[in-house]
Structure formats: C-alpha cells, structure tokens
Amino acid sequence: MSTPVLFVIVGKNEPLFEAEIDTHSSIGAPGQNDLSTRQNYFVLHSALDLVEKSAFTTNSMYLRVVDKVNHQQVSTFLTAANVKFMLLHGGKGEEVVKNFFNEVYGYYVKLSMNPFYKYDTPITSKAFEARVRAAARAYLS
Amino acid sequence: MSSKSQAAQAGQALWSKMPKANAELFALTYGSLVTELVRDYEDPIEVNAQLDRIGHSIGVRCVDEFLSKADVAGMGLATQCQNLRDTAEVVSKIGFKMFLGIQAEVGGFSHDQRSFSIYLQDNPLSTFVELPPGDEQSGGDDLRKLKYSNLYCGVIRGALEQVNLKVECSIVRDTLKGDELNEIRVNLKEVLADGAGDDYKEE
Numbered sequence: 001m002s003t004p005v006l007f008v009i010v011g012k013n014e015p016l017f018e019a020e021i022d023t024h025s026s027i028g029a030p031g032q033n034d035l036s037t038r039q040n041y042f043v044l045h046s047a048l049d050l051v052e053k054s055a056f057t058t059n060s061m062y063l064r065v066v067d068k069v070n071h072q073q074v075s076t077f078l079t080a081a082n083v084k085f086m087l088l089h090g091g092k093g094e095e096v097v098k099n100f101f102n103e104v105y106g107y108y109v110k111l112s113m114n115p116f117y118k119y120d121t122p123i124t125s126k127a128f129e130a131r132v133r134a135a136a137r138a139y140l141s
Numbered sequence: 142m143s144s145k146s147q148a149a150q151a152g153q154a155l156w157s158k159m160p161k162a163n164a165e166l167f168a169l170t171y172g173s174l175v176t177e178l179v180r181d182y183e184d185p186i187e188v189n190a191q192l193d194r195i196g197h198s199i200g201v202r203c204v205d206e207f208l209s210k211a212d213v214a215g216m217g218l219a220t221q222c223q224n225l226r227d228t229a230e231v232v233s234k235i236g237f238k239m240f241l242g243i244q245a246e247v248g249g250f251s252h253d254q255r256s257f258s259i260y261l262q263d264n265p266l267s268t269f270v271e272l273p274p275g276d277e278q279s280g281g282d283d284l285r286k287l288k289y290s291n292l293y294c295g296v297i298r299g300a301l302e303q304v305n306l307k308v309e310c311s312i313v314r315d316t317l318k319g320d321e322l323n324e325i326r327v328n329l330k331e332v333l334a335d336g337a338g339d340d341y342k343e344e
Contacts (some may be wrong), residue, residue, distance in 0.1 A: 040228035054230075082229070115172025124274055 002131070005140055006040045006088040007132065009108070009123065010048065017123040021136040043067070047074040050056070051084055056057055061105075062098050077101035081119075099141040107131045117135045148230050152238030154209055158202070160241060165268055168268040175289060185287040192288070196295015197302075204300035207236060223298045225329055226250065227304065229257045232297060242252040243267055256343060258296075261323040268288050272317050 009017035034137065049069040054063050055078055067074040075097045077085040085101055085108075111117055111128050123129075174195075179189045222228045233245035245263060249258035272284050288294075294310035301308050307330040314324035 068201050107197060110269060111271075113169065113172075115169070115176045115269075116271065116273045125271055126274065 003090040005090075005092075006044060007043075007104075007135065008044055008086045008088075009135065010084040010086060011120040012082070013120075014108075014122070015123070017128075017132075019129060019132055020141070021133055031081055040072075040088050043069050044074060047076070047086065049083070050074075051076050051078070062101060064094055069123065075101075079105060083108075083120075089140070094138055100130065100135060103135045103139065104106070104132055107135070148234035149238075152235040155235065155239040156208070156242050157215070161242075164265055164268065168266060168270075171266045171292070172270060175287075179284070179287070185284060189286075189288045189291045192291035193295040193298070196297075198295075199273040200296035200299025200301075201242050202301055203240060203296060204303045205234070207239065207300075210239070216260070223258065226255055229259070229327070230299070232300070234302070239259070242344070248322075256326065256328040258313070259274050259327065261324045262322050263291055266292065267317055270317060285318065289315065289317050290323060293299070297325070297327060302333075303326035307333055 004020050004069065006024040006077075007017075007019045007021060008015050018041075020040075050066045053098050054066050054076075061078050061080070063076040063078055065073045072090055073090055075087045075089065075092075077098075079085070085104060087097060087100070089097070107128055111123065111125060112119060116123075117123070117125070167281070173191070175188070178191055179185070181247075182188050182191065222231060229247045233247045237243055237245040237259070243261060243263060246260040247257055247263075248260060249256075267289055270289060272287070272289070288311075290312060294312060297310045298308055309328045309330055311326050312323065313326045314322060316318040316323055
C-alpha cells in the first residue's frame, strides 16, 4: 500500500533535486530496494520528452499527467523559468498533486531568493529538503 | 527610564519621516553584494574586512543625516550624550529605528562601562539568506567564518568615529549560524580629542 512517490526537480541540463518520499512511514528515508528505485528514475527521466510536448498545449504551469507507465503516473509542474517539477506516483488525485506542486513552488522561490544559491545548480539545502518531505507527507498521504 | 521611552518615541517619529525602500529589494541587493565579494575575494575573513570598510563609509554619512534630522525635529537631543550608556541608547533606539525600522535592544554593559551589546531580533539584511552547507572544495566550514551582517559593525564604527568615539565592533551571535538573535558587541577604545583643533592652531 505504501508505494513511495518520487519527486525530482529538473533544470536545463541535470536534475537539481531528488527525493524518494515514503508517505506512509514515519521517517522520510527511502527504504525501497534498488531495482524499483532505478526503474522509477528511468520512467521519470524518459517522461521528460513528453513534458516538452505537453508544455505547448497549455497556458498554465501545472501540466497534469504527462505519462502513464503500468500503474504509475508522472505529473509535472513547469515553473516560469522552465524548471520542471516532476512527480512519479501511483494515481493520486490531480487537485492533490497540484496543491503539493504549488507548495513546493513557494519553497523553491524562497530558496532562489537566497543570494548564495546559484540558479540552475543542484539544491543542497537541508531546510528545503525537510520542507518538501513535510509537504509531501501533508498533501500526498 | 524616561529617556529610554523618549528615545524610542524619537526613533519612531524619525522613521516615519524617512523615505522608504522595498525591504526585499534591499535584502536582495545586499545579498548580491556579499556574494560578489565572496566570489572576488574567496577568503571569508577578507570579505568581512571589506564589509566593515563599506559599512564605515556608510556610517560616516549616516551620522550626519541623523544629527541634522534629529535637531530639526527638535527631539531634545540638543543635549549631548553624557556617557556611553546614553550613546548606546541613541544608537540602538534612534539610529537603528530611523534607518532600518527595526527594534534594537541594548544591554550587556561591562563593569567599566566601556562596552555594550546591541541585540537585533530580526535582521532585514538577511531575509531569505541561508548559509550554504560546507563545501568540500575549500575545506569544510568555509562560509561559516563569514559574518554576513558585518556591514552593521562598520556603520557603527564609522558613525561613532565622526563624533570622536573610537570603537571596535564585532558580531558575536548570528541567527544565520543558528543563534536565536543577532548580537553586536561594541567596545570603546578611546575618546578622541577634537581633531579640527590642530589645523587651526597658531604657529
């Protein structure tokens, strides 16, 4: 029952942030076996091309579900600067995912106001990671 | 005690008359300044010294503005500060309030009355700032040595220098490093004799 969700922030050239969030356990640490984790990353990255495609179809930042693989779906949120927030999940409601993305977007904006954070570089802030995990637990469980 | 509330009122009144700037713009501008300095000098100790120098230039001009505005408003500050305690009150309650709009507390007076501390609950310069975790490249705690708000130390030093008080300031507690509030320690080194006298002495 507790399929973990995989949340990735992708910049122009590389992933900036990755978090595997187990929404049902009390600790946020990943407890998956390696094979399914690798599969998840593969699915998410292969969905990147489809993100580009659907970006042209809509005006809004939230791109809904861009790809479906087996029983998993990839939802994407595109920020104004073309940074992609991608979530691999097992069929959460669209509203729920949208709210989660909006919350993370708020944290992302605050992070980018930090003068020490260089735009489009990997995110190392522990505070940001904690907030994203808390938001995931709040919205996605 | 009445002088404290007088000072607070004066500070509030002066603040309301000052032209205002957007707080985010202010914080982001300062942030860019600090990151550029870090990129140029790389050594955080050197950056601290530069921030102090910049603050010094600012302080020298701030004190003139303060004295002119306070006199015009007739705040009863025509009477000079009698001792360091009064100076501390004026700097924190009126100075910080007038230029930054923040509440600053004084305390920690030493026994010989030659040093004191200024406590800042919130620091408008460090909104949004988070010191990056130690990088491996230049050896662990590189930016831990950076005193982000060292500008304040320079400002206080520059301002008091213009009124013949030579002080040494340093930041002892910093919210960016995990403390609950920001504390600036000010030590009086010496009271300078009026410098202008020398030039006009007759031969």
